Amino acid sequence: MRTELRDNLLARMAAGKARFPGIIGFDDTVLPQVERALLAGHDVVFLGERGQGKTRLIRTLVGLLDEWSPAVAGCEINDHPYAPVCGRCRALHAELGDELPVIWRHRDDRFGEKLATPDTSVGDLIGDVDPVKVAEGRTLGDPETVHYGLVPRCNRGIFSVNELPDLAERIQVALLNVLEERDIQVRGYLLRLPMDLLLVASANPEDYTNRGRIITPLKDRFGAEVRTHYPLRLDDELRLIRQEAVLAWEGSPLGTPALPDHLIEIVARFTRLVRDAPQVDQRSGVSARLAVAAAETVAASAVRRAALTGEDVPTARVVDLGSIVPAVRGKVEFEALEEGREDEILTHLLRRAIAETFRARLAGTDLAGLQKRFDADGPVETGDLVPAAELLRRVGPVPGLAGMLTKLGVDGAESPGLAAAALELAMEGLHLNRRLAKEELPGRTVYGG
Numbered sequence: 001m002r003t004e005l006r007d008n009l010l011a012r013m014a015a016g017k018a019r020f021p022g023i024i025g026f027d028d029t030v031l032p033q034v035e036r037a038l039l040a041g042h043d044v045v046f047l048g049e050r051g052q053g054k055t056r057l058i059r060t061l062v063g064l065l066d067e068w069s070p071a072v073a074g075c076e077i078n079d080h081p082y083a084p085v086c087g088r089c090r091a092l093h094a095e096l097g098d099e100l101p102v103i104w105r106h107r108d109d110r111f112g113e114k115l116a117t118p119d120t121s122v123g124d125l126i127g128d129v130d131p132v133k134v135a136e137g138r139t140l141g142d143p144e145t146v147h148y149g150l151v152p153r154c155n156r157g158i159f160s161v162n163e164l165p166d167l168a169e170r171i172q173v174a175l176l177n178v179l180e181e182r183d184i185q186v187r188g189y190l191l192r193l194p195m196d197l198l199l200v201a202s203a204n205p206e207d208y209t210n211r212g213r214i215i216t217p218l219k220d221r222f223g224a225e226v227r228t229h230y231p232l233r234l235d236d237e238l239r240l241i242r243q244e245a246v247l248a249w250e251g252s253p254l255g256t257p258a259l260p261d262h263l264i265e266i267v268a269r270f271t272r273l274v275r276d277a278p279q280v281d282q283r284s285g286v287s288a289r290l291a292v293a294a295a296e297t298v299a300a301s302a303v304r305r306a307a308l309t310g311e312d313v314p315t316a317r318v319v320d321l322g323s324i325v326p327a328v329r330g331k332v333e334f335e336a337l338e339e340g341r342e343d344e345i346l347t348h349l350l351r352r353a354i355a356e357t358f359r360a361r362l363a364g365t366d367l368a369g370l371q372k373r374f375d376a377d378g379p380v381e382t383g384d385l386v387p388a389a390e391l392l393r394r395v396g397p398v399p400g401l402a403g404m405l406t407k408l409g410v411d412g413a414e415s416p417g418l419a420a421a422a423l424e425l426a427m428e429g430l431h432l433n434r435r436l437a438k439e440e441l442p443g444r445t446v447y448g449g
Helices: 004-013 030-040 055-062 087-099 129-137 168-177 215-221 234-249 263-278 286-308 318-330 341-361 367-375 387-394 402-408 416-432
Strands: 044-047 068-072 102-106 111-115 125-129 145-150 158-162 198-203 224-227 381-382 437-439 444-447
Touching: 004 030, 004 055, 004 387, 030 055, 030 224, 044 055, 055 111, 055 158, 055 198, 068 087, 168 215, 234 263, 234 286, 263 286, 263 318, 263 341, 263 416, 286 318, 318 341, 318 381, 341 402, 341 416, 367 402, 367 416, 381 387, 387 416, 402 416, 416 437
Parallel strands: 044 198, 044 224, 111 158, 158 198
Antiparallel strands: 068 102, 125 145, 381 444, 437 444
């Protein structure tokens, strides 16, 4: 099976095909280590903070298996027809020879995983005596009375243990033979079943000393230890949000809401600022799920507005960003000294993210026409229930607006929603740069008041 993984990986490398589809931000750091481990035939433990894609990466390994593979029909541990290892299949092979019944298993069926919990037993992972088989008349000395656990049932495949340190230390011992001698032991039975599988595990580095630990002999038996990380570059964070957040709106009655690029960038910058904030407990990490949840919440705010006001196309705007803070507050662990200031800290970081995006997207843009509009015609009220067309009507014609929209890559004539979203970014940016007054009231925002 390891030869199968290696050969398929090498074939994809030679063909220039994607080896780990859907994995973003690891191309130059994590994935080369994973490829070396697979080429060496090593079992792997992935270490990383929450939300770094460890489980997603593990599941992509299934794509490196052959799409279909043969197995002896009725075998609990998926013996190969040419080299059976269990007593039942060896006896059948001796009796039937080439007439041995065979089934074909898809690669998706050759992957198993277990979330390590304190109540996991050796029987769950390795196996135990099946009292039903004993009651049927078999003797306790008959190996046929063994009920195989998850690991042997993944023979000739990939088995994953998520959050390995949560597994009790006495249960981790049961995996020692699997990793080194490649066989299993079930109670008092003299079983020598050579397991042909790849064992992969995930863990948080802090778990070595906090919730639990990986026992030293087990760590020693893993051939490779791979450290994961959060996206290092802003563009990787943007790609990750686009990839994950859009899926939540497929099939929506109102259609997929428009989430302008500058709003996705604000969410990405906000996530990175939270990750680096000294008020946040850095040991717990800030999951990539925070960015995805934030983007989905902003999109949901736009859908809510469209449902209540009759907007044709739900389009997210800056006014929808306020929904992020209460939505993601529970995803961030703060330092003890910051208790009670969570909303204040997140709101401040969100404003910073908006300001950074404004500077990155509209730096050098002439916004004098927009400012003159406020000087001449007074304040403009917007809010999360103000439709885009109504906002554009309230603002009216603005000199230089077309150039601003062009710089943001927005065609205002094609989509009033995107034009309103760009306009709100400009107004909020002017406010954050102390060039435009702003008053926030429940459910509405007044610029230029």
